[in-house]
Amino acid sequence: MRLPITKLLQLAVTLLACAFLLVPAIQSVLAGLTVNYFRGMSSGLTLKWLWKVWELYADSIFLSIWLALACLICTAIIGVPAAYALAKNPGWISRILEEFISLPLAVPGLAIALALLQLYGTLQGFRTSWSFILVGHVLYTLPFMVRSVLAVLAAIDLKSLEEGAATLGAGPFRRFCDIVVPNAMPGILAGALTVVTLSIGEFNLTWMLHTPYLKTLPVGLADSYASMRLEIASAYTLIFFIMIVPLLTAMQWASNRAQRISA
Amino acid sequence: MQEGWTLPLLPSFSDMINRNFLLICLLPLLIFSLVFLALPLMRLFLASVEGESGWAIYLEIIQKPRYLSALIQTVLVSLAVTAAALMISTTAGLFLARNRFTGRGVLLSILTLPLAFPGVVIGFLIILLGGRQGLVNQLTPGHVVFAYSTFGLFLGYLYFSIPRVLLTVMAATEKLDRELEEAARSLGASPWSVIRDVILPGLAPSLVAAGAIAFATAMGAFGTAFTLATNIDVLPMVIYTEFTLSANIAMASALSIVLGLVTWALLLIARSLSGTTVAAGG
Amino acid sequence: MTLSLKNASKTYPDGTRALLPSNIEIETGEIVSLLGPSGCGKTTLLRIIAGLETPDDGTEVWFDKDNVTQLPVEKRKVGMVFQSYALFPNMSVSTNIAYGLKMQKRPRAEIEQRVEEVLTLCRLNPLANRAITALSGGQRQRVALARAFAPRPRLLLLDEPLSALDAALRDSLRDELSDLLRRLGITAIFVTHDQNEAMAIADRVAVMSEGRIEQIGSPEDLYRNAGSPFVAAFVGNAMCLGKVVQGNTLRLTGGELSLPDDAGGRGVYVRAEDVCIAEDGPLIGKVESVTFLGTHYRVGLSGVTDSTLYSLHSGLSAPRHGDEVKLRIAPEALMLLAEDKTYL
Numbered sequence: 001m002r003l004p005i006t007k008l009l010q011l012a013v014t015l016l017a018c019a020f021l022l023v024p025a026i027q028s029v030l031a032g033l034t035v036n037y038f039r040g041m042s043s044g045l046t047l048k049w050l051w052k053v054w055e056l057y058a059d060s061i062f063l064s065i066w067l068a069l070a071c072l073i074c075t076a077i078i079g080v081p082a083a084y085a086l087a088k089n090p091g092w093i094s095r096i097l098e099e100f101i102s103l104p105l106a107v108p109g110l111a112i113a114l115a116l117l118q119l120y121g122t123l124q125g126f127r128t129s130w131s132f133i134l135v136g137h138v139l140y141t142l143p144f145m146v147r148s149v150l151a152v153l154a155a156i157d158l159k160s161l162e163e164g165a166a167t168l169g170a171g172p173f174r175r176f177c178d179i180v181v182p183n184a185m186p187g188i189l190a191g192a193l194t195v196v197t198l199s200i201g202e203f204n205l206t207w208m209l210h211t212p213y214l215k216t217l218p219v220g221l222a223d224s225y226a227s228m229r230l231e232i233a234s235a236y237t238l239i240f241f242i243m244i245v246p247l248l249t250a251m252q253w254a255s256n257r258a259q260r261i262s263a
Numbered sequence: 264m265q266e267g268w269t270l271p272l273l274p275s276f277s278d279m280i281n282r283n284f285l286l287i288c289l290l291p292l293l294i295f296s297l298v299f300l301a302l303p304l305m306r307l308f309l310a311s312v313e314g315e316s317g318w319a320i321y322l323e324i325i326q327k328p329r330y331l332s333a334l335i336q337t338v339l340v341s342l343a344v345t346a347a348a349l350m351i352s353t354t355a356g357l358f359l360a361r362n363r364f365t366g367r368g369v370l371l372s373i374l375t376l377p378l379a380f381p382g383v384v385i386g387f388l389i390i391l392l393g394g395r396q397g398l399v400n401q402l403t404p405g406h407v408v409f410a411y412s413t414f415g416l417f418l419g420y421l422y423f424s425i426p427r428v429l430l431t432v433m434a435a436t437e438k439l440d441r442e443l444e445e446a447a448r449s450l451g452a453s454p455w456s457v458i459r460d461v462i463l464p465g466l467a468p469s470l471v472a473a474g475a476i477a478f479a480t481a482m483g484a485f486g487t488a489f490t491l492a493t494n495i496d497v498l499p500m501v502i503y504t505e506f507t508l509s510a511n512i513a514m515a516s517a518l519s520i521v522l523g524l525v526t527w528a529l530l531l532i533a534r535s536l537s538g539t540t541v542a543a544g545g
Numbered sequence: 546m547t548l549s550l551k552n553a554s555k556t557y558p559d560g561t562r563a564l565l566p567s568n569i570e571i572e573t574g575e576i577v578s579l580l581g582p583s584g585c586g587k588t589t590l591l592r593i594i595a596g597l598e599t600p601d602d603g604t605e606v607w608f609d610k611d612n613v614t615q616l617p618v619e620k621r622k623v624g625m626v627f628q629s630y631a632l633f634p635n636m637s638v639s640t641n642i643a644y645g646l647k648m649q650k651r652p653r654a655e656i657e658q659r660v661e662e663v664l665t666l667c668r669l670n671p672l673a674n675r676a677i678t679a680l681s682g683g684q685r686q687r688v689a690l691a692r693a694f695a696p697r698p699r700l701l702l703l704d705e706p707l708s709a710l711d712a713a714l715r716d717s718l719r720d721e722l723s724d725l726l727r728r729l730g731i732t733a734i735f736v737t738h739d740q741n742e743a744m745a746i747a748d749r750v751a752v753m754s755e756g757r758i759e760q761i762g763s764p765e766d767l768y769r770n771a772g773s774p775f776v777a778a779f780v781g782n783a784m785c786l787g788k789v790v791q792g793n794t795l796r797l798t799g800g801e802l803s804l805p806d807d808a809g810g811r812g813v814y815v816r817a818e819d820v821c822i823a824e825d826g827p828l829i830g831k832v833e834s835v836t837f838l839g840t841h842y843r844v845g846l847s848g849v850t851d852s853t854l855y856s857l858h859s860g861l862s863a864p865r866h867g868d869e870v871k872l873r874i875a876p877e878a879l880m881l882l883a884e885d886k887t888y889l
């Protein structure tokens with residue numbers, strides 16, 4: 001098949017962009033697995049750098065997983081009922097509120113972190129606990145949960161379904177549990193995967209909020225980039241890729257599914 | 264009647280139950296965003312004007328060369344990134360949205376994968392590409408190191424802007440009416456004319472939106488600049504050093520507010536044009 | 546259960562009066578239809594009865610001897626079939642049907658037994674474990690009815706239960722629904738904009754227009770003794786012939802008609818089936834259109850009145866376009882109706 005020149009050009013740009021994104025990532029993977037990066041692949045492959053990373057940074061990996069799960073629970077508890085309330089009252093007040101909680105998406109994490117630090121930085125017990133970082137993560141991920149659920153709730157015929165349940169004797173709480181939550185599930189799932197993915201990769205806020213004893217995975221990464229040899233930094237990056245790539249794939253799958261429902 | 268006034272004048276008992284339940288649903292969000300978003304942001308604003316210079320601190324930003332040049336440099340880099348990301352991602356996005364071939368899924372995955380990479384990781388990847396021990400330096404004769412320069416920063420920002428713009432463009436292309444293109448073809452338009460006369464005008468609002476997203480993300484990106492850690496004075500780095508090294512809290516706060524306002528306003532425009540925003544961050 | 550509505554009205558916050566103060570009484574076991582064009586307030590009335598709409602002050606809704614006006618919908622024990630059916634997509638057919646019983650906190654064995662019973666009654670047994678998305682429109686309609694009926698509601702409310710179906714299915718399900726409602730033996734109110742549907746299913750029909758109930762009566766009664774031009778036009782498509790200021794002769798473009806009574810300022814109406822094409826008719830008209838409808842022809846005639854007059858002609862052949870024909874209308878087929886609505 002002969003491609004017209006326009007298509008060939010488009011294909012070339014697409015492939016170049018792919019190469020730009022892929023080549024350094026492959027380099028990083030290889031660097032994490034070779035004995036000596038400067039001598040190249042000929043020095044042989046090894047898992048010792050991965051093991052070394054595990055020894056050095058296992059704590060930060062676990063902290064990140066723990067934070068992501070805690071963040072998921074918080075955003076679900078705060079976000080799902082709130083999305084329902086916003087879906088039921090689609091007035092300008094709801095729009096302003098939605099816009100307001102979405103501020104952490106638009107305003108750089110650095111600014112949000114500075115704000116949190118100035119107000120709560122002196123509360124020692126809070127400042128030094130993991131819950132301080134958690135607050136930052138919840139702030140950043142909450143809008144994703146709310147919007148994801150809101151999009152699905154706006155797409156289904158929520159009003160009729162609820163009225164149907166009400167005529168059958170279900171009060172507000174039962175309707176929420178039996179009708180709203182199960183039918184919003186695709187949105188909740190997509191939101192949940194987004195929250196976990198973003199929480200595990202969050203750096204801007206976390207860097208400002210963390211303490212030397214509480215390092216998350218990306219903070220550990222920054223630390224290794226600054227102070228460790230290239231192979232260790234690469235191996236650590238490899239571990240991060242292994243964690244984040246399946247999550248991202250699942251997140252995109254879930255978001256597409258939720259969008260198909262919304263469409 | 265006032266617009267937006269939807270409460271019945273005398274809510275009945277059952278209306279009140281429903282209203283109370285909705286209020287309970289909203290309560291956690293209200294409390295959380297008041298305590299951890301509204302109050303801190305207010306504190307940030309107060310901190311910016313509580314310094315020695317008071318309100319004049321916002322004037323200082325444009326008067327002191329150090330801040331002004333940082334501001335200009337940030338805007339310039341962000342503009343360059345936006346232009347490059349728009350060109351690359353629109354081309355690739357149109358190609359991927361309008362053609363079906365083996366390997367398309369793989370290309371799409373590669374192009375969207377960096378969406379969840381934090382800025383630090385992207386900074387590291389740029390170092391692997393153009394750092395002292397980077398690929399380009401190894402492959403080319405002479406000493407070619409660009410990772411720690413403005414160009415390195417540009418590449419880093421481009422790295423995380425490409426997926427965001429691509430997703431916006433592809434989503435908009437899917438929504439474009441294919442019959443318009445077919446009509447143009449049936450009237451004798453060449454593929455290039457179809458793109459120029461039909462597709463690009465149809466995509467225009469989404470392109471503006473995607474551009475705003477790319478620009479705002481680049482303006483606020485911290486992780487990449489932090490990892491490349493050189494003397495590139497972009498706004499987030501200036502804020503960081505003002506806060507941690509100079510302890511100039513008022514200036515750090517003022518710069519944060521300016522930066523926040525700019526990115527927020529841009530994304531607001533983007534959302535009103537396209538209806539969605541892809542995750543900021545980096 | 547006897548339902549009585551006193552002074553029921555609904556004004557929206559923007560000032561729109563969806564329902565003007567209306568009274569209606571419905572006896573136990575009766576099937577009543579609320580019939581009217583869209584926007585006439587019929588759905589609002591139904592939703593006030595259900596408790597889904599907050600009525601204006603002064604409204605009273607009585608279920609037998611209980612004033613339920615302030616009772617929220619979930620405590621009223623009404624069964625409702627929604628226009629979109631509102632079946633829960635997250636539940637199977639039988640879980641949908643069991644939901645109301647579950648809300649009443651009935652023992653599980655009883656719920657199972659009742660669900661089985663209702664499934665049989667509505668001929669849904671083979672579909673019991675299906676997902677809602679796997680059902681056809683007609684099946685969904687039956688599930689919606691079964692779900693509303695299963696918790697033994699005091700009253701069954703149906704909002705345009707057939708409108709979501711396509712035309713062919715609607716006709717066959719109309720008779721099925723009528724049969725099923727009678728077998729259930731429950732007081733039922735259903736809203737429709739289709740006069741055939743209302744006639745076929747209901748014991749009594751309430752014709753509504755512009756937020757008020759125009760007339761309530763049996764289908765025959767409404768058809769034969771329409772109380773207002775609106776009812777005559779909406780039920781059976783009566784056409785206006787003209788208005789007589791005085792006396793009992795109606796002068797038309799195409800001739801004169803003698804009336805059974807002194808018209809006294811009332812309008813004269815007639816239905817198409819009462820306009821006969823006959824050699825000895827006193828009226829003359831010109832054939833404008835002929836539509837073959839299987840059992841009969843519908844002939845459009847000009848020159849009789851100011852607008853087109855239709856005649857249902859059941860002969861083996863019909864006049865041709867452009868023919869001049871003579872028409873006869875029996876005096877007893879003419880309806881004399883006053884324009885104003887003071888009879889309420």
